Amino acid sequence: MSTPLFPAASFAALRARLAALPVFDENAAALAAARQGQLTKPPGSLGRLEDVAVFMAGWRQAERPRVETAQALVFAGNHGVCAQGVNPYPQEVTAQMVANFQAGGAAVNQLCRASGAVLQVVALELDRPTQDFTQGAAMSEAEVLAAMAQGAAAVNAQADILLLGEMGIGNSTVAAALATALFGGTAADWAGPGTGADEAVMARKITAIEAGLARHAVVRGDALAVLAAFGGREQAAICGAILAARMQRIPVLLDGFICTAAAAVLEALGVGALAHCLAAHVSAEPGHARLLEKLGKIPLLALGMRLGEGSGAAVALGVVRAALEAHNGMSTFAEAGVSGA
């Protein structure tokens, strides 16, 4: 049905394939919207639950879409920019947390169990961090494409929805660098405390981002080159997974600041590559609300979460499930013998 996107030999080859992304099925969405109007409730009274049901219908091409399989993918990577002292945690924590995910002990494990998502963790060459972006490009074009392909390959074609998350000590610095390079403003506009940076760490984050922006000024305006410049592998894998999901009409729940900053690379390609993505939540990380505004995405949840790992996406899956249960299971006014207005 759809041309596979990966492997791609170059950014140019990949970009050429993005011209024909599957689009929202307006007919299926219209059928779902008409059904919403007949259910035993005042029209519109389920608010965003109604929007989510119609959104799912359009992407899944079904008047009554179901989520039988929900896949959660957490990509993990390490970052050379940690050499600049941008994170209070040692870099070993990335691998330790991957082990924690695999043992079932992290937040995202519990939250996926609670909402019925199958969690899979993909560790991306943790013993080979990307290059420090203050010193050079974080990744080569080939490295970016390889990580994207790995992200794409991890997507379960049978999934009805895909939840995306990440883990990587230092990656809130990477995310802020990506956001600044893509949307402008200063590093201070986009950088936040992440896992809990104090004033000194914050200052080093901002200095590192500004240094990276100065070094890679030439790539701004070329989103995939921006991704290569600042990294990391988990951001590239998230982009690959979003695109693979799109090819299979699988809607995506984006998690927090770092996941959204990765997705923003695709948005900057100007082909509507995030049309099948919902913003699961708005993080406490201050740049996230601004980023969602740039992407025109209204988050489903605002719970002050700032953990990443796909934790917000896992909680938001509960809202999507609620939306579809109501949409699929409610009686119509006619079925229930309830009088209209």
Place this chain on the structure above:
Amino acid sequence: MSTPLFPAASFAALRARLAALPVFDENAAALAAARQGQLTKPPGSLGRLEDVAVFMAGWRQAERPRVETAQALVFAGNHGVCAQGVNPYPQEVTAQMVANFQAGGAAVNQLCRASGAVLQVVALELDRPTQDFTQGAAMSEAEVLAAMAQGAAAVNAQADILLLGEMGIGNSTVAAALATALFGGTAADWAGPGTGADEAVMARKITAIEAGLARHAVVRGDALAVLAAFGGREQAAICGAILAARMQRIPVLLDGFICTAAAAVLEALGVGALAHCLAAHVSAEPGHARLLEKLGKIPLLALGMRLGEGSGAAVALGVVRAALEAHNGMSTFAEAGVSGA
């Protein structure tokens, strides 16, 4: 353990019993908060999920509280003020919707199934609407106390959390009248479109509320008398259920504008009667955000819902479950061998 509140012979007798409500267990909450600080995540990074876990711990008196039984109670009543043309739907819809709840076809049925709540509907003398509050007190003291007792009796003492909702054509007018009488301002400040009032219906709502306020001016300042003046039975039952839950340390998820306006009657008694209640969501009904502000409650969800029935509480139960799954199931840094900051 605790003195039963009902039956109560008079408002005065009930008020006297409210002096000794069970309070939040600070010790259990402190143990839960300490546990949160050891889990494999940056401190505070689960945001409100952490707050909810600590809240549940304090009320359930357990470091790791569980929700095994979640009870949802929907109280239904009819309102004499419908004679003033305050609602576009005919009053028969209340009983038709009760039948729909019982047949499993309404939104709240699906949403309770999605989040794992056991739904029970309590219809309160639907064939005997309260008196039109523009003409006299909606209920007598005895009628209020009887409905409160019925609400209290419906609470399952084995529940770990209670979700409250309501159904009653015309009851957004009742809610706006209660809010105006309790908190001041004009009827127009508190009245909203409800199930979908057009301009003419809105004008009649406001006229009816102003007429009621003028007629019952003398009761303002006496919250239980305000409840009697404006009704209805489902509001009184909600108050009774909240109090019964409190006596058994069962936390409560309040639903939307109408449920919250009922609860506000208890808040106005000045004994902290809503300390065990969470605001599940903020409704699209404009008075709800204002009401939550008056009660000092920050809603868990903001999904533009405005259906009532306990629908928002049912969705929010998913957030409470997520909070407890994370709290109870995550590994500590020591257990997982993850390095700290």
